[in-house]
Amino acid sequence: MTMAVDHYKVLFTGPVGAGKTTAIRTISDSLPMMTDVAATDATKDRKSHTTVAMDFGVIKLGRSEVVHLYGTPGQERFDFMWEILREGALGLVVLVDNALPDPVADLHHFLDAYQSFIDTAPVVVGITRTDVRPDPPRSAYVSSLAARGLCCPVFTVDARDHADVSLLLQSLLYCLDPQAEPA
């Protein structure tokens, strides 16, 4: 599968169950295409279905102009998809599940995987499920990112909430161009 470079797209990545599918569903204009199947591996303890290829949603800007939203599979065996998806992307949204045992390490795992991409494109971090488990605090992510030399938006988000996902995306766009004025 090849992807045209001139497609505008935003990538969502993060561990299984962090809310990528939900976030894309929340912000998409039309019902996004999901490629979830019943989970059969270690994932099944966390969610009944998991994404085996990718999530795909669109935000319509006009009659023909759309922005594509791609959610990448969380399991490591689908790493090959990342290279394909990241080509031509505006930026990267990393969603991290705060209820997992070591979410800060999870964040760095995905940042490492996308390091060459985030060298040239903005990244934003959404921390989900802080209502389930508030620890580690947001400051732990911020400090950890600072140690990596990254000063990027790190927001606590509810992937089901349109306002939260929208703010996360807006911050990504303003990282690209702080002087951008909404049309």
Next chain:
Amino acid sequence: MVHVWLGGLDDTTARSVRVFLEVRHSDHFAVTGLDEAEVLMVDLDRPDAAASLGAARDEQVVLGVGFSDDPAPGEWRRYLQKPLTGESLMAALDDALTLVGTRRPVVEPSRLDRGHRARDLFAPPRPQAESPSTGERRSYPAPRTYEAPQARTREAPRWDAERPSRQAPAAFATPAGRPSPALPVAPAVPVGRSSVRRLAEESAGHHTTGTAAEALGRRTEVEPVEARDGGDLRDPGVLASYTYSPAAHLDGLVRKVAAQHHGTLWELRGPTVTLVGDPLDDTVLASVSATRLRQYCGSPLGDGWQVVARPRRPDTTGLRRVQREVLLWDTAVWSSAGRLADTVDPFAVTGLRAWPDMTRGVLTPSALPIVALLAACPQRPVDVAEKLGISRTHVFVVVSALEALGLLEPLGAAGVATEVPVPPRAETRGLLRRLLGRLR
């Protein structure tokens, strides 16, 4: 924007009404907490309906919903019969708005509105979807022509440009960099039950749909900040009119107490409010709602604020838990009201150590691009407005809030501002503009 509180509605109804108001009519309505609501919508068929109304204020309009053959049963002058329809709901809200004095422009209904108004929101699908009154043309507001937020009749008075300056008197003013005078210390006593009960009443029904976003303190709209740009800030008189002293306001007091008691439980008690800082999860327990807390930020604090020595961990029932950084951000926004904290040098190049959590604090106009600019390239606060083409006061309120969180990194008057990053190519810029417009 009209704020509606949903009380005692079952989850399905509450979700449906919320979707109807916030998706289909998102430009005009927002479902909020009880304190911010102008209109209360209460299910009278629920046994706890009366209790839901216990904390209603005089200026709030109550809209009863229930099953009854009587179009206005008992005391319920404004009453909606079940099953609800989009049309009856809008008509009732229009009526309620008239009562609260909110002016709404009358325009032709949109295509979506016309198609939707005869639909029964909550009854099972029926073959006859047409309402008997479909021939009557109802008028609904169109998003593009709706009044700007500053036209709200319930505008908080502190945004009123005609109000006299609320600058701290000399007795309160604390020079930048100097600590404010020590606070009196009171003996430890449990947080008053009356305040707990009051908050429990105030916050009843706040989390109608129970999403995590709400539980974590979801903001619902952009806080209006008066746009003001006149005068040369190098003139001390002009500068004074654009600054405030956090040391004399609640944001500075909370910041100071939290810093002094870092890692330990602290309790700050005011005339009718108690704040307890919990180091375990870096939160603050507040005995009053955000709306009440905001009232303390409008002017310099007077006497009657005490730090409680060796406080005991309070019973959290009815207390509102908020992240410390969110509380600091919010109180700074409210205290600043578009003014710059006097601890910030407006002419010193300033960078940003980290982004704040902008999904939880009060959002102000252009807050995202301001933070993005400072994060990308250190600037003098006085230059940010010009570089972004926005009002000076919109910059100052954000910079003051960032200062309250300790996120500013001043490089000193001799610091060199970094050039704004090269914007993306024109084609991409156009897309960003359209996408931002779409997401707002």
